[in-house]
Amino acid sequence: MRRVGEIALISDYLASLASPLGSFGLTDDAALLTGIPAAGLVVTTDALVAGIHFFEDDDPGDAAYKALAVNVSDLAAKAAKPAAYTMALALSEAPDEQWAKRLTSGLARAQNKFGIGLIGGDTVSTRAPWWISITAFGYASPRGLVPRGGARPGDFLYVTGTLGDAALGLQLRLQKLPFAPTLSASQRGHLLHRYLYPDARLGLSEALATHASAAMDVSDGLALDLSRMCSVSQTSASVLVSKIPLSEAAKTLTIASPEAFYSVLTGGDDYEILAAVPQDSASAFEAASFGAGVTVTRIGTVEVGSEAPRFIMADGTLMQLQTRGFEHFKV
């Protein structure tokens, strides 16, 4: 199989991903973003490392798809409309043509799905497994960026979709998922798919911009991410565990063993949106979400206080969490 050097990787593969707007076909030192609305440009950066965020033998297109999706998810949580992205890519050697083609086609799939185009970046070498770092740009809503720190006591807490699937999918992939045999083949497929292909809830943008006081995506687990929202909002919160939306697969597992709830609360990679909505906007928010085709579920309430969010079980007791979610290079 022929190998592809740095210059050819850009001109023969990545250039096909170049946005018609401001990328100069990836032949310049920099890109030019114009037509930015007065509300501003929302900017987010997320990096994925082989062997840490995905498996070294994963299809490079899947990993690249995920890298772009998790960035777009941040734009979605801020009610921004995807516009463009840059990518830094580090490879340990000149890839073969098949690898380059897969990488490119994974990015092309994500570009098409999320309506975003490549405008620039950097390709470098590394002596280690490959990595990809993306910075994504979105046009801010005329109502501005929905902040993480705007939650107010009394607001209702909502999440989109279902939680825990990606973390359970990862455990399944690692053959470390208890009670996996209780799952049907399609349930297993669902969990694995959710780990590989996060969605970005772009449909919710209008509802968030209009009604939410705070929003963020759930990338490191609900418990940790909600504690972050509360911390920067200077609030506390309570969540009714029984209200947390679960897929059929996750339900099957939590019935088999309540332990699975820990994965639901502390597992990352769901990329659903967590939003705080003032009570008097709640029905309008729910209606707008329904109209946009995005399922939202009310799971709790923002509260006065500075303590960590409480997760209340059906019998009224609090769930004790030994860890709240994923942290890189912990002490």
Next chain:
Amino acid sequence: MRRVGEIALISDYLASLASPLGSFGLTDDAALLTGIPAAGLVVTTDALVAGIHFFEDDDPGDAAYKALAVNVSDLAAKAAKPAAYTMALALSEAPDEQWAKRLTSGLARAQNKFGIGLIGGDTVSTRAPWWISITAFGYASPRGLVPRGGARPGDFLYVTGTLGDAALGLQLRLQKLPFAPTLSASQRGHLLHRYLYPDARLGLSEALATHASAAMDVSDGLALDLSRMCSVSQTSASVLVSKIPLSEAAKTLTIASPEAFYSVLTGGDDYEILAAVPQDSASAFEAASFGAGVTVTRIGTVEVGSEAPRFIMADGTLMQLQTRGFEHFKV
């Protein structure tokens, strides 16, 4: 020495670098850039990997300084005014406090020098040596972005500063520099400094925006970067080797051995600016550069043709280059 986890690295160190504009103190999922001029936002991405772009035992502040400087250099070459940057940072373990402090202070030095602030990013773990990927944003000049591909036959070619110092400094550092003993201590210091602390020729912005038909920074060697400018401009070029501006240190080495010219032409990391200027704007460009305090030197001419740029020696013969410059993961 106490170690610093991911969350503490952000809140106790990196947050001190947060721009007052749109960074939300690094507590949100994304940043918001507002006040972008109608001419647009110039965006560039460059990543540096320990063991590839810098030494693993380099001061992390020096490496981070360089990472930011090389990004700002791209903004300078496009005549853009630095505004903000995001940073993805990958570490193999929780760093100690001293390391975190050095990293932060190197970035703070670069921020102050270049007038730019941190607005967001991502911190991840890696099993390999650390790396840093920066995406920098600059406000485009009212005259727009100075492109790489605008050179026209007849344009004069200019470079800022002196070329070759960084490549020679790297060789000196690696104890692979021939005739190093002919250098004075201050000449050695100059070369090492140029390798570690690239400048970004921001002072030239106005002159470039007003007069240049094309510009780029020289990061991979003059021979390769000029060939890139010619290729995208669909031109050729000729350079008089004797006109290439050299520091006293580089002059000393080229007198001792003409071989040193190969490093000057093909060595990277200078981050000087290469510009093409129409002949009838040449004196105005030179005057504007002088007024801005940036030394520019005319080294050659853009020509009709598609062949690689020619490097003409004092005796009229062409310099034969076995390699034109640095390429990552070559085939």
